[in-house]
Amino acid sequence: xxxxxxxxxxxxxxxxxxxxxxxxxxxxxxxxxxxxxxxxxxxxxxxxxxxxxxxxxxxxxxxxxxxxxxxxxxxxxxxxxxxxxxxxxxxxxxxxxxxxxxxxxxxxxxxxxxxxxxxxxxxxxxxxxxxxxxxxxxxxxxxxxxxxxxxxxxxxxxxxxxxxxx
Numbered sequence: 001x002x003x004x005x006x007x008x009x010x011x012x013x014x015x016x017x018x019x020x021x022x023x024x025x026x027x028x029x030x031x032x033x034x035x036x037x038x039x040x041x042x043x044x045x046x047x048x049x050x051x052x053x054x055x056x057x058x059x060x061x062x063x064x065x066x067x068x069x070x071x072x073x074x075x076x077x078x079x080x081x082x083x084x085x086x087x088x089x090x091x092x093x094x095x096x097x098x099x100x101x102x103x104x105x106x107x108x109x110x111x112x113x114x115x116x117x118x119x120x121x122x123x124x125x126x127x128x129x130x131x132x133x134x135x136x137x138x139x140x141x142x143x144x145x146x147x148x149x150x151x152x153x154x155x156x157x158x159x160x161x162x163x164x165x166x
Contacts, residue, residue: 087112092164093150105133106147108140111159121157128153 067077091111097104108125111118115138122135125142129149133142142150147163154161 089160091154091159091161093147093154093161094163094165095145095147096165103143104145106142106145106150108142108150108154108161109138109164111138111140111154125150125153 065074066072067074067079070077070079072078087110089110089112092109094107094109095104096107111121113121118138118140119135122133122140125140126133129142129144129146131143131146133140135141151161151163
């Protein structure tokens, strides 16, 4: 019997289930201690002997702050530039129910605006319709059947808009 189990005679001997592939599990007499063994050998971690061993740039004052996404200086950051989506410049308004649990949603695609301005437009259209919605992957989604109202509002704002999908 292991030494730490012998110190508590009121308890049954410490038994641990060992995995065996042929028979399932077997019961052995390994110590099931919840305290780590102080004499167990631990792996030795070596310290880095030079800055190059650290694996990359730690700190630099050459270019100031760097973008965490692309690693370029903030002034030359390319990942935050707002790109205008390519297309023919016509906003297409369509009513959808497929894949939405039977709920009707009106989608607006092809609006030639950068992401920030598209978000503002989506917010303004939701307020005009008096309902919820959102912006997902450059597509404005408005809850409910609001096709005619959105066509009028987009035309009023100077966009070429047409009804799409029947």
